Amino acid sequence: MRRGLSYEEALASILDSARARTTSPIDVPLTSALGRALAESVVSPVSLPPWDNAGMDGFAVRRDDVTGASPDAPCVLSVIGTSVAGSDPSTLPRLQPGSAVRIMTGAPIPPGADVVIRVEDTTEHLTPSHDGHVRIVNDRDAQGRGNVRPRGEDVTRDAILFAPGTSIRAAHLGLLASVGKATVRVYRAPRVTVLSSGDELVPVESFDQVLAGQRIVSSSSYALPALLRSAGAEVTMAPLVPDSLDAMTAAMDAAVRDGCDLLVTTGGVSVGAHDYTRDALMALGGEQQFWRARIRPGGPIGTGQVRGVPWIGLPGNPVSTLVTGMLFAWPLLRQLGGHHTTCHVKLPVRMSESLETPASLTYFLRGRLVVAHDGQLEASSTGAQGSNLQQSMAHADALIVVPETIARVESGMMLSALLLPDAPFLTTA
Ligand SMILES: Nc1nc2c(c(=O)[nH]1)N[C@H]1C(S)=C(S)[C@@H](COP(=O)(O)OP(=O)(O)OC[C@H]3O[C@@H](n4cnc5c(N)ncnc54)[C@H](O)[C@@H]3O)O[C@H]1N2
Numbered sequence: 001m002r003r004g005l006s007y008e009e010a011l012a013s014i015l016d017s018a019r020a021r022t023t024s025p026i027d028v029p030l031t032s033a034l035g036r037a038l039a040e041s042v043v044s045p046v047s048l049p050p051w052d053n054a055g056m057d058g059f060a061v062r063r064d065d066v067t068g069a070s071p072d073a074p075c076v077l078s079v080i081g082t083s084v085a086g087s088d089p090s091t092l093p094r095l096q097p098g099s100a101v102r103i104m105t106g107a108p109i110p111p112g113a114d115v116v117i118r119v120e121d122t123t124e125h126l127t128p129s130h131d132g133h134v135r136i137v138n139d140r141d142a143q144g145r146g147n148v149r150p151r152g153e154d155v156t157r158d159a160i161l162f163a164p165g166t167s168i169r170a171a172h173l174g175l176l177a178s179v180g181k182a183t184v185r186v187y188r189a190p191r192v193t194v195l196s197s198g199d200e201l202v203p204v205e206s207f208d209q210v211l212a213g214q215r216i217v218s219s220s221s222y223a224l225p226a227l228l229r230s231a232g233a234e235v236t237m238a239p240l241v242p243d244s245l246d247a248m249t250a251a252m253d254a255a256v257r258d259g260c261d262l263l264v265t266t267g268g269v270s271v272g273a274h275d276y277t278r279d280a281l282m283a284l285g286g287e288q289q290f291w292r293a294r295i296r297p298g299g300p301i302g303t304g305q306v307r308g309v310p311w312i313g314l315p316g317n318p319v320s321t322l323v324t325g326m327l328f329a330w331p332l333l334r335q336l337g338g339h340h341t342t343c344h345v346k347l348p349v350r351m352s353e354s355l356e357t358p359a360s361l362t363y364f365l366r367g368r369l370v371v372a373h374d375g376q377l378e379a380s381s382t383g384a385q386g387s388n389l390q391q392s393m394a395h396a397d398a399l400i401v402v403p404e405t406i407a408r409v410e411s412g413m414m415l416s417a418l419l420l421p422d423a424p425f426l427t428t429a
């Protein structure tokens, strides 16, 4: 019997049920916009560059004057002015035949000029003359564009520069600044509250109880918020919840009352006598959307909504929590935050080892990636893969996706891998 949804069905179900739920647009100063998604179309009121300008330091000249110049037959022009970055283009002299204007990179091209000869191709470079003339000894810059960067080459005035849903990265900040966006309309960061349950769990500050042999640290209270923040979310980690229906119900109720865009629970979602999460959802009048997916780790994942707030119940084993947090909560938070792109980076990888995998389940193998000698990305498992083994995740760069149809991975087989959102740099074999 097939238990639960496939990975693809589960992801589609989670994203589809929250399509209309992007956070509200807010205006923020440009410097606070990094990592957010645009909630407006950005139209540029200016052309960039704003004027035809030089791509090299040198001399603005007329193409006809300099064509044919060589060390044996230098072209001698009289220098009638200088254009520096910041010069007012309307005050520059017009080039007549036989004249040149000294020019710096980025400075406006004077009228009449159509080529910039780099300074290295003049005798000015090594032996500056003081007779008001420049000697051009090479005409290679007179070919093609002639080191002239045309007005509007980068950005056309009145054109749409970015569409809503664009994720704002470093380069976007630069362009937004260049077109005058001191304030940007973005989707507010989605707020997610994380509730972790389990009588055995303590915060790291209570490590004495771990040493006394009675408790374990709630590692997911540290790992999961970090992962979810990498999706652009504001994460509130609620106090640890004891294993009781009343405690879980009260904690979920408080989280939703306090206001959040997504409620994530960890643990208590399987079939144990103390697994109260789904009962608490029901006690609050919530709805379960699905429970269980045909994946490992993370099979007992549950989703639904409580008082209109989407809920994802991540299984408690710490690796299952992180894997399902990455596979399902991360893309949902991207979508809630208005990002057009919600998926992880998917890379083709060649397996460098053979291993058995569970049949009829999509298996997310924690993998290390290296660039092999032939330039291909090569993947291997990080070792023992139990969903309680945190090292399997800590040493991973990616989740290698082994589809339901594959029961044995052979060395050399091509698979795809989802890069962890905070993956370290890839090494070379
Ligand atoms: N009879 C069955 N037993 C289990 C099944 C099943 O289908 N039938 N599924 C197994 C799978 S798969 C998983 S995953 C777990 C999920 O169980 P829960 O979500 O109910 O999680 P808990 O029972 O609360 O905890 C499981 C495990 O993880 C540790 N844990 C929990 N929270 C944390 C935390 N915040 N930080 C660190 N470690 C945590 C907890 O101590 C348990 O060891 O169920 C299997 N069982």
Ligand code: MOO
Binding pocket: 295, 296, 297, 298, 299, 300, 315, 317, 319, 320, 387, 388
């Ligand atoms: O969800 Mo479980 O991860 O297979 O231990």
